[in-house]
Amino acid sequence: MSKKKNDSDMAGNEVTAGVTIYDLAENLGVSASTVSRALSGSPKVGEKTRQRVLEAARAANYMVNTAARTLRQGKARTVEVVFPLAAVGRRQISEPFYVDMLAVISEELTRRNYDLLLFNTVPWMRDNASQSNRVDGMIMIGGQGHEHEAINKFAASYQNLVVWGAKVKGQQYLTVGSDNITGGRIAAEHIISLGHKKIAYFGDPMEPEMEQRREGFFQVMAEAGLKVDPSLLFRVPFDARGAKIAAQAAVASGRHFDAAICGSDVIALNVMDVLKSAGRKVPDDVSVIGYDDISLAYSYGQKLTTICQHIPVGGSLLVDMLFSLISGEDIAPVTIPPTLKIRESCGVQRRRQ
Amino acid sequence: MSKKKNDSDMAGNEVTAGVTIYDLAENLGVSASTVSRALSGSPKVGEKTRQRVLEAARAANYMVNTAARTLRQGKARTVEVVFPLAAVGRRQISEPFYVDMLAVISEELTRRNYDLLLFNTVPWMRDNASQSNRVDGMIMIGGQGHEHEAINKFAASYQNLVVWGAKVKGQQYLTVGSDNITGGRIAAEHIISLGHKKIAYFGDPMEPEMEQRREGFFQVMAEAGLKVDPSLLFRVPFDARGAKIAAQAAVASGRHFDAAICGSDVIALNVMDVLKSAGRKVPDDVSVIGYDDISLAYSYGQKLTTICQHIPVGGSLLVDMLFSLISGEDIAPVTIPPTLKIRESCGVQRRRQ
DNA sequence: GCGGCATAGGCAATCGATTGCAATTTGCTT
DNA sequence: AAGCAAATTGCAATCGATTGCCTATGCCGC
Numbered sequence: 045m046s047k048k049k050n051d052s053d054m055a056g057n058e059v060t061a062g063v064t065i066y067d068l069a070e071n072l073g074v075s076a077s078t079v080s081r082a083l084s085g086s087p088k089v090g091e092k093t094r095q096r097v098l099e100a101a102r103a104a105n106y107m108v109n110t111a112a113r114t115l116r117q118g119k120a121r122t123v124e125v126v127f128p129l130a131a132v133g134r135r136q137i138s139e140p141f142y143v144d145m146l147a148v149i150s151e152e153l154t155r156r157n158y159d160l161l162l163f164n165t166v167p168w169m170r171d172n173a174s175q176s177n178r179v180d181g182m183i184m185i186g187g188q189g190h191e192h193e194a195i196n197k198f199a200a201s202y203q204n205l206v207v208w209g210a211k212v213k214g215q216q217y218l219t220v221g222s223d224n225i226t227g228g229r230i231a232a233e234h235i236i237s238l239g240h241k242k243i244a245y246f247g248d249p250m251e252p253e254m255e256q257r258r259e260g261f262f263q264v265m266a267e268a269g270l271k272v273d274p275s276l277l278f279r280v281p282f283d284a285r286g287a288k289i290a291a292q293a294a295v296a297s298g299r300h301f302d303a304a305i306c307g308s309d310v311i312a313l314n315v316m317d318v319l320k321s322a323g324r325k326v327p328d329d330v331s332v333i334g335y336d337d338i339s340l341a342y343s344y345g346q347k348l349t350t351i352c353q354h355i356p357v358g359g360s361l362l363v364d365m366l367f368s369l370i371s372g373e374d375i376a377p378v379t380i381p382p383t384l385k386i387r388e389s390c391g392v393q394r395r396r397q
Numbered sequence: 398m399s400k401k402k403n404d405s406d407m408a409g410n411e412v413t414a415g416v417t418i419y420d421l422a423e424n425l426g427v428s429a430s431t432v433s434r435a436l437s438g439s440p441k442v443g444e445k446t447r448q449r450v451l452e453a454a455r456a457a458n459y460m461v462n463t464a465a466r467t468l469r470q471g472k473a474r475t476v477e478v479v480f481p482l483a484a485v486g487r488r489q490i491s492e493p494f495y496v497d498m499l500a501v502i503s504e505e506l507t508r509r510n511y512d513l514l515l516f517n518t519v520p521w522m523r524d525n526a527s528q529s530n531r532v533d534g535m536i537m538i539g540g541q542g543h544e545h546e547a548i549n550k551f552a553a554s555y556q557n558l559v560v561w562g563a564k565v566k567g568q569q570y571l572t573v574g575s576d577n578i579t580g581g582r583i584a585a586e587h588i589i590s591l592g593h594k595k596i597a598y599f600g601d602p603m604e605p606e607m608e609q610r611r612e613g614f615f616q617v618m619a620e621a622g623l624k625v626d627p628s629l630l631f632r633v634p635f636d637a638r639g640a641k642i643a644a645q646a647a648v649a650s651g652r653h654f655d656a657a658i659c660g661s662d663v664i665a666l667n668v669m670d671v672l673k674s675a676g677r678k679v680p681d682d683v684s685v686i687g688y689d690d691i692s693l694a695y696s697y698g699q700k701l702t703t704i705c706q707h708i709p710v711g712g713s714l715l716v717d718m719l720f721s722l723i724s725g726e727d728i729a730p731v732t733i734p735p736t737l738k739i740r741e742s743c744g745v746q747r748r749r750q
Numbered sequence: 751g752c753g754g755c756a757t758a759g760g761c762a763a764t765c766g767a768t769t770g771c772a773a774t775t776t777g778c779t780t
Numbered sequence: 781a782a783g784c785a786a787a788t789t790g791c792a793a794t795c796g797a798t799t800g801c802c803t804a805t806g807c808c809g810c
Contacts (some may be wrong), residue, residue, distance in 0.1 A: 054791055062529065062796095064795095064797085065796070065797065065798095066796075066797095069786070073759085074759075075759065075760050075761080076760095076796085076797075076798090077760060077761080077762095077797095077798080077799080078758085078759055078760075079797095079801085080796095080797060080798060081758095081759085081799090083797095084797095086799095088757080088758065089759075090757080090758060090759085090793085093758080093759085100668065105554045107528055107529040108527040108528050108529070108796090108797075109529055109530040109795085109796050109797070110464075110529070110531040111464050111465075111467035111468035111473065111529055111530045111531070111795080111796080111797095112464075112468050112530070112765090112796035112797045112798085113796080113797055113798075114464035114765090114797095115462070115464035115465050115468050115764090115765045115766065115767095115795090115796085115797080115798095116764070116765050116796080116798045116799085117765085117797085117798070118765075120464070122514075125515075135504055136500045136504075137499060137500045137502040137770070138494070138496045138497055138499070138692065143490070143491045143496045144491055145489060146491070147489045147490045147491040150490055150515060150517055151489075151517065151780070154516075154517055154518060159514060159516070160513045160514065160515045160516070161475075161513065161514055161515070162503060162513045162514075163507075163512070163513070164504065164507055165502055165507060175460055175461050176415065176460040176462055176463070176536060177462040177463055177464045177765090177766085178463040178464070179466070187671075195751075198578060201458045284692075284696055286410070288696075291516075313696075313697050315698070316402040316551075316695050318809050320698075339491065339637075340693075340697075341639055343641075344664075344666050344667070344670050344675075344693075344697065344698065345670060345697065345698045365787090415766095417766055417767085418767065418768095419766075419767095420768070427790085428789065428790045428791075429766085429767075429768090430767095430768080430769075430789070430791080430792095431788085431789060431790075431792090433766095433767060433768060433769085434768090434769090434788095434789090436767095437767095437768085440787095441787080441788065441789080442788070442789080443787075443788060443789085446788080446789085455771090461767075462765085462766050462767070463763080464766080464767095465765070465767045465768085466766080466767055466768075467767095467795090468765090468766085468768095468794090468795045468796065468797095469766080469767050469769085469794070469795050470767085470768070470795085471766045471795075503800060515764095530795090530796085578777035628808090661758095687787075721767080735767095751810100752809105752810095753808105753809100753810095754796100754807100754808085754809095755807090755808085756805105756806090756807085756808095757804100757805085757806080757807095758803100758804085758805080758806095759802105759803085759804085759805095760801105760802085760803075760804095761797105761800105761801090761802080761803095762799100762800100762801095762802105763799090763800090763801105764797100764798085764799090764800105765797095765798090766795105767788105767791100767794100767795095768794085768795090769783095769792100769793090769794090770788085770790075770791105770792100770793090770794105771790105771791085771792095771793105772789105772792100773788100773789080773790070773791090774785100774787100774788080774789070774790085775787080775788070775789085776785100776786080776787070776788085777784100777785090777786080777787090778783100778784085778785085778786090779782100779783085779784085779785095780781100780783090
C-alpha cells in the first residue's frame with residue numbers, strides 16, 4: 045500500500061528510470077541512429093529492424109527524453125496558456141469565463157497533439173525569468189487591461205503571442221476578442237426595447253472590456269434621448285465573491301431601477317441573486333442582462349439573458365491564430381461579433397412610470 | 398496592427414530569438430561557464446563579473462533554454478496534472494470539481510516555483526507515447542474508476558504519481574481522497590435525523606466514488622431499520638448536462654420522495670433545479686443533499702447542504718505528497734475525513750406519513 | 751563477372767546549459 | 781619578496797535525441 049522511491053532491491057540493476065536509445069541500441073546491436081530513426085518512422089530503416097526496435101522499446105518501456113528532443117529540434121510542441129491572475133489578486137483560474145476558455149483551448153491543443161503549459165503568472169513576473177525553448181507559443185487570457193503596456197513591451201521580444209482581449213490603439217500584439225462596445229450597445233438596445241428607462245449598470249471600472257461595454261450602453265442611451273443616472277452606475281468587482289458583496293451594497297442602498305445591465309455574467313448572476321433575496325422578482329420587477337454567455341448562465345435556476353461572446357469560437361480562434369503565427373504567417377487581430385441570447389431574466393416594463 | 402514572423406529587416410542580423418550564454422560570454426569576453434554561474438547565483442563568480450553578466454543578460458533579453466537545462470540537470474521543475482477525460486467522453490475540464498481542484502493545485506505549484514503541464518488524456522493513451530524528462534511528477538484527478546487497472550500498471554513503471562481517489566484494494570499507486578463511505582453515511586444520517594423516510598439516491602453507478610457514497614447510505618439505512626426503495630435509486634450521469642436530463646426524467650416519473658441524497662454537488666444542483674421547476678419546494682417539500690462542496694454549492698441561489706470533501710486541503714495534499722515522492726520519501730495514502738455542511742437545502746420532515 | 755546504384759545503417763556533430771576539475775589570478779602572510 | 785592559500789575563471793565532458801553525410805552491403809543488368 046505504501047510507495048517507496050528507488051526500489052533498487054534488484055542489486056546492481058539501475059533503477060527503471062531512464063532507458064535511452066543508447067540502451068536499446070546496445071541491446072539490439074545497432075546504432076542509436078537506427079533506433080532513433082526506427083522510432084520516428086524514418087524510411088531509412090529496414091522493416092525487420094524497425095520491428096525489432098519497436099518491440100524492444102515497448103519491452104523496455106522506453107520513453108523519449110523530451111528535453112533532449114526539444115533541445116535538438118528547437119521545437120517543443122507545447123503551448124503556454126497564461127491567466128494573469130497573481131498580479132491582480134482575488135482572481136482564480138476557477139473564474140467561470142477562464143474555465144470555459146481553458147476547456148476549449150485544452151481540447152483544441154490536444155487535438156493537434158500539442159501540450160499545454162498552464163500559468164497564472166505573466167511571464168515577465170516570474171522568478172525563473174522567461175524561458176525559451178520551453179514552448180512554441182503563448183496564449184494570454186485576460187489581464188490586457190492591467191497589463192497592456194507590459195504586454196506590448198513583452199510582445200516586442202516574443203513573437204508567438206496571441207491575447208484574448210479588446211483591440212486597443214497601438215497594440216503590438218495580436219488579439220482575439222469580441223467587440224465590447226457593440227455588445228454593450230446590443231444589451232442596452234434590448235433593455236430599452238423592453239421599455240425600461242431606469243437602467244442601472246454594474247461593472248468593474250478596472251476591466252477595460254467592461255468599460256467598453258458600459259460605453260456602448262452610454263452611446264445607446266444618448267441616442268435614445270435617455271439620460272444615464274449616475275447614481276445607478278455601480279462599481280462591482282470582477283470576481284464572484286466581490287461581486288456579491290458589492291451587489292448587496294448596491295441593492296441595499298435602496299436606489300430604484302427597473303433593469304440592470306451587467307458587465308459580466310458572474311456579476312449578473314450575483315445581482316440577480318441579491319435582487320431575489322431582497323424580494324424583487326426577476327424579470328417581473330427587474331430585468332437583468334449579463335455579458336459573456338458562460339455555461340453557468342444557462343445551467344441552474346433562472347436562465348440568464350446575456351450577450352454571447354462565443355467563447356468556443358474565440359478559444360479555437362486563439363489556437364488557430366497562434367498556429368498561424370508559429371508557421372510564420374502574417375495575420376491580423378480578429379473581432380468576434382457579439383450576439384444577444386434572450387433567455388429568462390429580462391421582461392417588458394410593466395407600469396409605465 | 399498586424400504581426401509578422403521573422404522581422405528580419407535588419408539584414409544579416411539573426412532574428413531576435415535565441416540568445417545563448419555563449420553569445421553573452423563572447424560579448425563580455427568571459428567563458429560560458431562564468432555566465433552560467435553568474436546567472437544561477439553561484440558563489441564562484443566575482444561580484445563585478447556577476448553584475449556585468451546580469452546587466453548584459455537583461456539587455457540582450459536572454460532567456461534560459463529550458464530544454465538544455467532540463468536535459469543537463471535531469472529535472473524539469475514541472476508537474477503534470479492529468480484529468481482523464483477523453484477516455485470517458487462528455488466530460489470536460491470545466492466540471493466544477495475539476496476546476497476547483499485545478500485552481501488549488503495551480504496555486505500550490507506556482508508557490509513552489511514549479512510549472513504545470515495540463516493534460517486531459519491519460520499518459521498511456523497518448524500518441525506521442527509517454528515522455529520522460531518532461532516532468533518530475535504527475536497528479537491524476539479522477540478516472541480512477543474507469544482506469545484503476547491501467548493506473549496500476551502504469552504506476553509500476555512510473556514512480557512519481559499521486560492520484561486523487563478512493564483507497565482501493567491492491568492499489569499500487571498513492572492516493573489522496575476522502576472517505577466516501579463515511580461521507581455517504583454522514584449524508585444519510587443527517588437526512589434521517591431530519592425525519593425523512595422516503596429517501597431517493599441520485600448517482601452515477603460508473604463512478605466508484607459515488608458508489609461508495611451510496612454504499613454508506615445503504616449501511617445507515619439498514620442500521621436505522623429503514624429499507625431502501627429500489628425504485629428511488631436513480632442513475633444519473635456525472636456531467637451537468639446529463640445530470641439535468643436524468644433528473645428531469647426521474648422527477649417526471651412521478652415517484653415520490655421526501656429527500657434526495659446525491660452523489661455530487663453538480664447532481665444535487667440539477668436535481669434541486671428540476672424539483673423547483675416541477676413545483677416542489679426545497680427544502681419544504683424535499684430535502685436535497687449534495688457531495689463535494691464545490692464553490693458553486695454556495696454561490697448562487699439556494700445554498701446547498703452538502704458533504705464537504707475539503708478540496709483545498711486535498712489539492713495541497715496532492716502537491717505535498719508528490720513532492721515527498723519526488724524527494725524520495727516513503728509515504729502512505731491519505732484519507733481526508735468528510736464533513737457535513739449544513740446550509741439551506743435540507744429541512745425537517747413535516748407531515749409524518 | 752563487373753560497374754553502378756539503391757538501400758540500410760553507422761559516425762559524429764549538434765542543440766545549450768551545467769559542473770567537476772584544472773588553471774590562473776589575487777591577495778595576504780611572514 | 782617569496783610562498784601559499786583563497787578566490788575566480790576557463791576547459792571540456794555531459795545530458796539524449798536527431799540528422800547530414802558517408803560507408804557497406806546487396807542487387808541488378810549487361
